[in-house]
């Protein structure tokens with residue numbers, strides 16, 4: 001059975017990470033991510049042009065490493081897949097063109113992949129031994145199969161996206177809500193900048209929040225009473241800016257209030273996510289699981305609090321292993337695997353050549 005699973009080579013260069021992975025079905029044989037975070041930190045955020053230069057430089061090496069680590073030859077690969085959107089246009093095309101060229105050169109079927117579908121399904125990835133990290137996924141495999149995890153509510157929280165999705169089954173999605181301005185990741189970075197944490201701001205903010213006391217510095221919970229499933233974080237960022245000014249003008253030393261500040265900010269973010277997720281679950285009463293994906297889940301607290309909501313409604317919780325929370329090629333390969341199963345791939349050279357990036361692609 002296993003030997004029949006397709007061997008998939010996957011690429012993602014949608015933002016600042018250069019990533020290539022090799023999968024056998026849902027199993028990750030290798031997943032190499034070359035992060036540019038230190039380079040962009042100097043500029044306080046991702047600079048698309050610099051990212052492009054780094055992708056061009058790193059991609060051939062990352063590709064070599066991924067293939068070597070998986071112990072495969074490119075001739076043995078069954079399908080080549082790559083992200084075509086959403087993301088930064090000039091960065092997307094580096095990975096997409098590299099993958100298309102390989103597919104044409106080696107006469108392999110090619111599949112363009114939506115990056116956000118990768119984040120959404122990342123909790124279904126398995127290690128090379130065929131084990132998923134999320135306990136509920138393993139249970140479903142042993143029980144009624146992965147189909148029993150659906151329908152589900154998907155919550156995507158990354159640097160650029162904050163979205164709620166109704167997942168009828170793999171490949172069948174309905175967007176329920178999204179951020180009207182900043183994503184959670186952007187809010188972390190912007191507030192991190194206000195507090196001089198450097199880029200990215202999320203990790204320090206999360207660490208400091210652990211040391212603070214709740215309720216001492218409060219922030220309004222965004223979109224609490226908006227009666228829809230959308231998010232908004234730019235107002236929260238503005239109130240964080242005013243609050244910082246106020247505290248600094250009072251002349252208090254930063255270390256006297258910064259932990260409580262981060263605690264209060266984190267509480268507002270978590271509560272906004274919990275409120276919207278709960279309303280989505282209540283509105284779509286038949287769901288079996290909560291799927292989460294995106295780099296913001298590197299905050300263990302957010303991962304845990306969202307999981308608590310899933311548990312309280314007796315739902316499965318499908319979340320990615322740590323290495324698949326940020327951008328990675330493995331999640332792109334996983335979507336590729338499902339496309340292969342539904343026969344959704346391109347084999348004709350002219351059709352492969354025509355695939356173009358779609359920077360504003362949505363689910």
Ligand code: ZN
Nearest residue numbers: 119158326327
């Ligand atoms: Zn992403």
